[in-house]
Amino acid sequence: MARVTLQTIADRVGVSRMSVSNAFSRPDQLSHDLREQILAVAKELGYVGPDPVARALVRGTTGAIGVLLTDSLRYAFTDEVATGFLGSVVDELAPTGLALTLLTAEDRNDVLPARDIAVDGALVYSCRPRSTARDWLVRRGIPLVYVDQGPDPGISSVNVDDRGGARTAAQHLIDLGHRHIAVLTLASDARDSGEDGSPGVPHVQRERRLGWLGALADAGIEPVAVVEASGHADTDAAEASNELLTLDPRPTGVVCFSDVLALGMVHAAHRNGLSVPEDLSVVGFDDSPVATRSEPALTTIRQDVAEKGRLATELLRQAIDANRAGAPIEPRQVTLPAELVVRGTTAPAPS
Amino acid sequence: MARVTLQTIADRVGVSRMSVSNAFSRPDQLSHDLREQILAVAKELGYVGPDPVARALVRGTTGAIGVLLTDSLRYAFTDEVATGFLGSVVDELAPTGLALTLLTAEDRNDVLPARDIAVDGALVYSCRPRSTARDWLVRRGIPLVYVDQGPDPGISSVNVDDRGGARTAAQHLIDLGHRHIAVLTLASDARDSGEDGSPGVPHVQRERRLGWLGALADAGIEPVAVVEASGHADTDAAEASNELLTLDPRPTGVVCFSDVLALGMVHAAHRNGLSVPEDLSVVGFDDSPVATRSEPALTTIRQDVAEKGRLATELLRQAIDANRAGAPIEPRQVTLPAELVVRGTTAPAPS
DNA sequence: CAAGGCTTCTGTATCGATACAGTTGACTTT
DNA sequence: AAAGTCAACTGTATCGATACAGAAGCCTTG
DSSP states (O other): OOOOOHHHHHHHHTSOHHHHHHHHHOGGGSOHHHHHHHHHHHHHHTOOSSOHHHHHHHHTOOSEEEEEEOSOTTHHHHOHHHHHHHHHHHHHHGGGTOEEEEEESSOBTTBOHHHHSOOSOEEEEEOOTTOHHHHHHHHHTOOEEEESSOOBTTBEEEEEOHHHHHHHHHHHHHHTTOOSEEEEEEOOOGGGSOTTSOOOOOHHHHHHHHHHHHHHHHTTOOOSEEEEESSSSHHHHHHHHHHHHTOSSOOSEEEESSHHHHHHHHHHHHHTTOOTTTTOEEEOSBOOTHHHHSSSOOBEEEEOHHHHHHHHHHHHHHHHHHHHTTOOOOOOEEEEOEEEEOOSSOOOOOO | OOOOOHHHHHHHHTSOHHHHHHHHHOGGGSOHHHHHHHHHHHHHHTOOSSOHHHHHHHHTOOSEEEEEESSOTTHHHHOHHHHHHHHHHHHHHGGGTOEEEEEESSOBTTBOHHHHSOOSOEEEEEOOTTOHHHHHHHHHTOOEEEESSOOBTTBEEEEEOHHHHHHHHHHHHHHTTOOSEEEEEEOOOGGGSOTTSOOOOOHHHHHHHHHHHHHHHHTTOOOSEEEEESSSSHHHHHHHHHHHHTOSSOOSEEEESSHHHHHHHHHHHHHTTOOTTTTOEEEOSBOOTHHHHSSSOOBEEEEOHHHHHHHHHHHHHHHHHHHHTTOOOOOOEEEEOEEEEOOTTOOOOOO
């Protein structure tokens, strides 16, 4: 059974292919009667409407935007910071009728989604520093918005004041009288290192570290330790936390890369018979939903992931519209604030 | 600046367009030297590789599969049952290099994603019974797999034994000696009703209700009440739960449509000074992550959402491959089990 | 009544690739 | 040396639509 195309219907009705196309896409270009007749025949033949791919080719627009995510797409559905961001993106996208396509940075089967999947523009979300997938997107020349990738001269970006937030977190502990402060951060993947051995630390990791260490340095405090958890999993958090608790002097305060790690830290403390915040103060980062689900609730640095998603999507949409109109837009760099939220896991240093 | 296409490069190198195409897509079709030369020129001109849309048109495949979701896509990122399912889908998709495109069932701006976005196949996931979006997908004739939509003769589907699971849930309470049992289910949207006023109850809702009521009927028990929460939000759960607790006789056991609703029920009980499970037994459904996060942990009916996602994706991939090979495949109907997991929210009926 | 203006259609070029069936020439084979 | 094989390219048709300029017919209008 051959496929039903515009031509099929045109032949059947006895009009030109253009009239059939117009019947679907530009109703004002033909008489009402003819349109009805064409639509009727189309229905009878089981024609579904213009083929999306063919239309995309000639119109130069697909109706979908992409999100580039580091290797495992699963992350997009498990990490609550990611789901908060993406949820906001799809909400913002809803009224526009655009669809969202998830793109892995991984190359599989000779297919590299960032290069081979058709999209009108893309958000680069949680992506390693030197990602070939990101490079492909850039080279394709489609509108792009970087999120959490650090500012980039030629490309619009949305970032959070990670450094300032981290600084505030450390300062909070200092203000509470803590002097033995440790840092629990996230290891950067070995794959992020350059050929030359230069360590490729993701923007967010680097900034937060600078913030913590900066505040400590300004106060003349040497961190007890900087420990890197190898991942976000509970086991990673537990391992790193245990390491921190065996230090001498044992830290009385810990600033953490994320709420998930902070929670792991709290649990480890409990397992070691320490109470939080009496014996140990813990500050998280993100203010993800887990921060308030825990008991006591987590003191943390709040970032507005919903706003981040909204803004990134808006910038992208504008860039796409401008691009379509042939008038490329000036890249914009936005930095969102990160604020301290004091809850139950921090208290004055034990004397 | 005109766009760089295969032809641009062909002209520059002085070969046919086909050789350039082959250089990218079928290396074995030309000599190594010429290929290198073409690739070099392509790089110099900033050619990114074959245009995905043009390639999709001629090859008839886009490299993306769709997921159709009811109205708000946000649901895909907030509901933990949905994220579990979708996470499993993307994991299963990863090795194939296929991208995942999220499709709303809503019609916006004259764009209906289910009709206008190019995909090689689609999963119909959480979708109202009479959805025009779903109809469009069907009419497009692309490979489809229904998930939780109930069996359908012409289309592969993956379902869970919701009725059996619900039956087990009610039976569990009966076995514990409960005789005053209430049902807390989810209201079906008014939009689901047909023009003729016939109520369009989503498959899952209908099946679970049949299971609960069936078990009760078999035991000769009349449910105290069947209350419908208007949504999954905390407030919806609270409202319905409060209603249940003011009944006379007050139920000693409640079977719930989901873990989220069950948890709302537990909280409402606590607010009313009742202890769970001593005064009130509660059974959830899904065994989502919230079931074990709560204190006490929720007795619930477990469904394997990961397996559901894996299986649905596998069926879809097979259907797409078969379709591409021109040998359409026989639709398959799969039903996954739903098992009782007894935890801390159920106990013998108070005497 | 010729000129101009609508409305309603149509013809042709184009979007950017790939499929497939040749063509060419060098190299074997007997 | 005629025939056959093979690697390396090329030419043309096609995928399924839309853009845009133009043609035909019918109404106004001065």
